[in-house]
Amino acid sequence: MSNAELNELKQKYVAAGAASPATAFADRAENAEIWDADGNRFIDFAGGIGVLNVGHRHPKVVAAVKAQLDKVMHTCQTVMPYEGYVKVAEKLSHLVPVRGHAKVMLANSGAEALENAVKIARAATGRSNVICFDGGYHGRTFYTMAMNGKVAPYQTDFGPMPGTVFRAPYPVPYHGVSEDEAIRGLKMTLKTDANPKDTAAIILEPVLGEGGFYPASKSFLEKIREICDEHGMLMIIDEVQSGFGRTGKMFAIEHSGVEPDMMTMAKSMADGMPISAVVGTDKVMDASGPNSLGGTYTGSPTACAAALAVMDVFEEENILEKSQALGEKLAARFGEWQTKFDCIDNVRNMGAMAAFELVSNKTDRTPNAELAAALCKKAREEGLILLSCGMYGNTIRFLMPVTIEDSVLNEGLDIIESCLESLV
Incomplete structure (x- = not known):
């Protein structure tokens, strides 16, 4: 046509x-x-x-997906698991710079990964609040819409957003927000809106994506880590857009040396096949009960095959x-x-x-x-x-x-x- x-x-x-x-x-x-x-x-x-x-249709990725199609397309991994899911989890656990031994759950999209990261953070801390940043973008599901630091077009027509999401300034010196002002704003949010005792996590992109491609400095990320540690909150890094080699390292957070408690990733993880992941410290990731995480299509065999091929391409090329x-x-x-x-x-x-x-x-x-x-x-x-x-x-x-x-x-x-x- x-x-x-x-x-x-x-x-x-x-x-x-x-x-x-x-x-x-x-x-x-x-x-x-x-x-x-x-x-x-x-x-x-x-x-x-x-x-x-x-790149579009990388030959190694295409070949891996075609080979998987000749084996298994779907079982739902919670019904009958398969090798690809656990192999992706194994590889990510070694690649992702979270604190301690890492465990993994797979999902279908960046928004799903962020939703699950919040669920896991709540289970691990027993707290409800999350703090996000101006200009951040985390998805189009209801909770991730509430987390986005920009109203239009993501929230405009959809009525009240879920509560327990609070906002802090993101440092963009070019537009008048210094690092010191951003930290001062975060501390004010913790004082006036989001009681630290009720706050599960601080969630941020190490480089704003939709918000304008502004990188957070090493010192800013170190201060976020310190504030999280001071109050027993989790540090969650959203690498959906910045991850998988975009910044010259596998993940943007690696430029800072800071180790978060959890990270989310998607987009270039599988060269166009729908897959995402939440990777975090084992005790955090194991906090919720049996069958509390997942979904019908999460970590599908074809998407896992593509993701494994992408990780091979990174090494080989x-x-x-x-x-x-x-x-x-x-x-x-x-x-x-x-x-x-x-x-x-x-x-x-x-x-x-x-x-x-x-x-x-x-x-x-x-x-x-x-x-x-x-x-x-x-x-x-x-x-x-x-x-x-x-x-x-x-x-x-x-x-x-x-x-x-x-x-x-x-x-x-x-x-x-x-x-x-x-x-x-």
Whole structure:
């Protein structure tokens, strides 16, 4: 079917809240390129929102999934378990830098992982409250919507959010929130809203995802660890977007050396197959009773096969080194653009988790969300899929596959530069 025919069906049958505004439909993809239903080629700088760090249809992952399909597609692991689930758990327990011996539960999505992390934290501490941060994004289920540090579009139409979720400032010095102010705000939250004796956990992204790709400093994360220890609260790190090699290490928290009590992960864990995980210290993870965690499809055989293949690819193809190298290439080009264009400021990257701000005034750092939207729209017209994000909607983020070929990377960056030249 053509793009036009598929759009007609979309308008008629897909709920407005779930329908993509894009008018081109993916037909096939390879590494960092997608071809639509009409045969048009796109360079992919979005990676399915950070899902494809090892590229579309990595051959090793495809082969692993096909092989699994010839064995078992589904049993529900709580009814009859299978090797893939326990092998993924074993590998993650050795990879994830939580305190002490790690145990694992698998789920289907990032939001599910965060929901279960809260359940586990409540069981382990006997407390109900959680504290999250401005700009954080944790999912679209009801509790994770309440945890999100941004109202629109995630909470807007859905009525009252669950209680026992409290908020603190996230340090973004560029937008006027220093680390000291963020810590002071957190301590005030603990004093005025969330009694530490009733607070199970502090949950944060080590690099804000939807919130704008702002990394937390080593010292900030160390202070969160200290505050959690002081009050007997758990430190939960959300690595759904920053994990699996995006920042040049397997997990962003590794840049700080801080060991959390639990971590959540999803997205690039299985190169597009739906899977997520909660990994935590054994005593914490074992706190809830039998059959209290899981679900019909959690840790499916095919998704586990894909995840195991992804972890093999990381070792065999030096993905972490490639992520660091990609980040350096992006940083160099961003630096050129910051000098060339008055609208580009605050270029930044942690490995290949890279971004810059579009502003109407560098002196005042005035966010320019309209230009960000225009750039993404024009880039799409020129065959490049590009995403914006941030509290102010003015951040351009880069989530192309780490495995992108240099020629394709440079072609995409040239498209951005050309678009900027025509827009400003």
